[in-house]
Structures are given as C-alpha cells and as structure tokens.
Amino acid sequence: MDDEEEEFIPPPPPPGPPPLLREDQLLHLARQGWLFLELPDALSQSMTDLLRHSSQYFDAPDIEKKELYPSKLGTEFGYYPIAEEKEYITLRCRIHTDPNAKAKPAAKLAASLEASTVDAWHHAGVLLWRILCDIARASDLDVSVWNDILDGTLDMPDSEDQLTYALMRLFRYFPSTGHAEEHTDLGLLTLCIGDGTGLQVLDRFNSDQKPAWVDGPVGTHTATVLVGQTLRALSARTMTAGAHRVVGNSQGRQSVVFALRHSTRHDVDFSLFGGEGKLHPTELWKTIQAGKVNINTEKEKRDAQRARFRTTRPGAEAEALEHATRGQG
Ligand SMILES: O=C(O)CCC(=O)C(=O)O
Numbered sequence: 001m002d003d004e005e006e007e008f009i010p011p012p013p014p015p016g017p018p019p020l021l022r023e024d025q026l027l028h029l030a031r032q033g034w035l036f037l038e039l040p041d042a043l044s045q046s047m048t049d050l051l052r053h054s055s056q057y058f059d060a061p062d063i064e065k066k067e068l069y070p071s072k073l074g075t076e077f078g079y080y081p082i083a084e085e086k087e088y089i090t091l092r093c094r095i096h097t098d099p100n101a102k103a104k105p106a107a108k109l110a111a112s113l114e115a116s117t118v119d120a121w122h123h124a125g126v127l128l129w130r131i132l133c134d135i136a137r138a139s140d141l142d143v144s145v146w147n148d149i150l151d152g153t154l155d156m157p158d159s160e161d162q163l164t165y166a167l168m169r170l171f172r173y174f175p176s177t178g179h180a181e182e183h184t185d186l187g188l189l190t191l192c193i194g195d196g197t198g199l200q201v202l203d204r205f206n207s208d209q210k211p212a213w214v215d216g217p218v219g220t221h222t223a224t225v226l227v228g229q230t231l232r233a234l235s236a237r238t239m240t241a242g243a244h245r246v247v248g249n250s251q252g253r254q255s256v257v258f259a260l261r262h263s264t265r266h267d268v269d270f271s272l273f274g275g276e277g278k279l280h281p282t283e284l285w286k287t288i289q290a291g292k293v294n295i296n297t298e299k300e301k302r303d304a305q306r307a308r309f310r311t312t313r314p315g316a317e318a319e320a321l322e323h324a325t326r327g328q329g
Pocket residue numbers: 171180185192193194199244245246255256257296326327328329
C-alpha cells in the first residue's frame with residue numbers, strides 16, 4: 001500500500017482585489033441602483049480635504065474661478081455657474097501643476113485643489129473598481145473584464161491628451177434654491193458625498209403610488225454609490241440605474257461627485273459580459289447619452305433640450321419620463 005501522503009496544494013487566491021460588499025449590499029445596489037456605503041478612512045479623509053479646498057475655490061471671485069478653469073466641452077470641463085441654482089467645477093485632468101514660489105495666489109489655490117483631487121480620485125477609483133470586481137464575481141465573470149474599460153480612469157490623468165470620460169465634479173448649491181432634477185447618471189458607477197442634506201435617492205419598490213425619496217447620508221464617512229446607464233447597459237439591464245435628485249436646503253450644500261466612466265482607449269467588448277459585439281468608446285457614449293437632458297446646464301437649455309427631444313422622437317415621452325434627465329455620473 002502506498003502510504004505516501006498526497007501533497008496538499010492550496011487553492012490559488014481569488015484574482016483581483018479583496019471583496020468589498022456583502023451579498024445583501026450587492027443585491028441592493030443591483031436592484032435599487034444605489035447604496036449607502038461607509039468609506040475607508042483614507043477615502044473619507046481625502047474627501048474632507050477636497051471639500052475644504054473646494055470651498056476655498058468657490059469663495060474666490062467669479063472672474064478668478066473662470067480664469068482658472070474656463071468651461072469647455074459644454075458642461076464637461078471647467079467652471080460652470082447656474083444662476084440661482086448652483087456653481088460647479090468639473091475636473092478631468094491636471095491643469096495647474098505645482099506652481100513655483102512666485103506664482104500668484106490663485107494658481108497656488110488651483111494647484112492645491114488639484115492635488116487633493118488627485119488623492120480623492122485615486123481612493124474613490126480603487127473603491128469603485130472593487131465594487132465592479134464584486135459585481136463581476138457575482139456574475140461569474142472574470143475581474144479582468146474591467147481592464148480595458150477602466151484603462152486610464154482610476155487615477156486623474158496628468159494632461160488633457162489622456163482624458164477619459166471619468167471626472168470629479170465639485171458642487172456648491174445655493175441655499176434654498178440649489179437643486180438638481182431627478183435623473184440617472186451616465187457612467188459605470190458614481191460616488192457622491194455632501195456636507196449637508198439634499199441628495200435623495202428613489203426607493204423603486206415603494207414608489208407605486210407616489211415616488212418614495214430617501215435622504216442620502218451627510219458627511220464624508222458615508223457615501224452614496226449610484227449605478228449609471230453604462231453599467232446598466234453592460235449588465236444587459238439586470239442592474240438598475242439609480243434615480244436620484246438634489247433638493248434645496250436652507251444652508252446650501254457642497255458636494256463631491258466622482259463619476260467612474262469608461263475609458264476612451266479601447267473598444268468596449270460586450271461579449272466579455274455575455275452580450276454581443278464591440279462598440280467604439282465614443283459610439284458607446286453617444287448611445288448612452290441619446291435623448292437625455294443634461295440637468296447641469298442652464299434651465300432654458302434644459303427646457304429646449306426637452307422640447308427638441310419631444311419633437312424629434314414622438315412617443316418617446318414615457319421613456320423620457322423614466323430616464324429623462326442625466327447628470328454627470
Ligand atoms: O450633488 C450631488 O450630491 C449629486 C449631484 C448629481 O446627482 C448630479 O449632478 O448628477
């Protein structure tokens with residue numbers, strides 16, 4: 001008889017980052033399209049720093065804010081004020097790198113704003129990547145399905161020629177009148193934190209008679225994670241895009257929104273997700289954006305977008321009502 005013991009070979013560790021969400025959290029995110037999530041200390045700290053720098057930036061004179069970050073690409077880049085509602089800045093890559101000692105105070109302000117954005121972007125990117133890996137594992141997909149889609153998105157790009165669709169957006173809502181209409185975001189996942197009440201998410205399962213809005217968490221310890229339209233599309237609509245809005249609050253509110261969106265570097269291969277075909281990243285973006293109203297543009301433009309949408313797509317109103325508006329996620 002062979003008494004030699006069989007050598008024990010431990011199973012290889014699961015690929016990718018360690019799991020983050022519990023099963024019930026993952027299910028909640030998939031079904032509702034949103035989840036309140038306690039943040040790791042490092043991320044919470046960098047969000048606190050970013051809110052502080054963002055506050056310094058918004059306190060600067062309008063002319064300075066515009067000069068530092070002129071808006072372009074519609075609402076997709078730079079400083080954008082909306083009268084009586086809010087002002088916000090969209091950061092998609094580094095603009096003002098470390099200034100020398102003689103630099104103007106405004107340039108120093110921008111450089112430190114960006115330094116804290118780089119930090120928050122990195123930590124938020126890792127967190128959302130871990131959630132995407134949890135989603136892949138729960139769907140029996142390899143975590144590598146995200147490699148091309150996330151290429152260049154998990155850290156803030158160093159320069160404009162490395163832009164992806166991902167962004168960090170900093171908001172200041174005016175007291176009482178500051179708001180954002182109901183919408184779903186466009187990207188994969190969005191992470192929102194705010195220093196006051198106002199963000200509300202829709203409880204789809206209790207909204208039969210009238211919409212049941214749930215207040216999002218306040219402060220930098222807990223975030224709201226939202227599923228966006230791109231992730232919904234990749235999941236063959238098994239995941240819901242989370243409907244949300246911002247309502248006015250008498251104190252006003254500042255928020256940080258990190259929108260993880262797909263990379264511009266590779267075609268998006270739906271077959272990796274059990275679907276069919278490949279789409280150029282720009283084509284995917286256009287498809288996702290089609291027929292959506294940008295809730296972060298001026299009110300007149302939003303109304304015009306709605307009117308155009310109604311006349312060019314008769315009968316689309318019911319669908320438009322479901323996902324009529326979009327934010328930046
Ligand atoms: O300010 C926030 O917390 C969220 C804003 C938002 O949803 C959006 O602009 O898409």
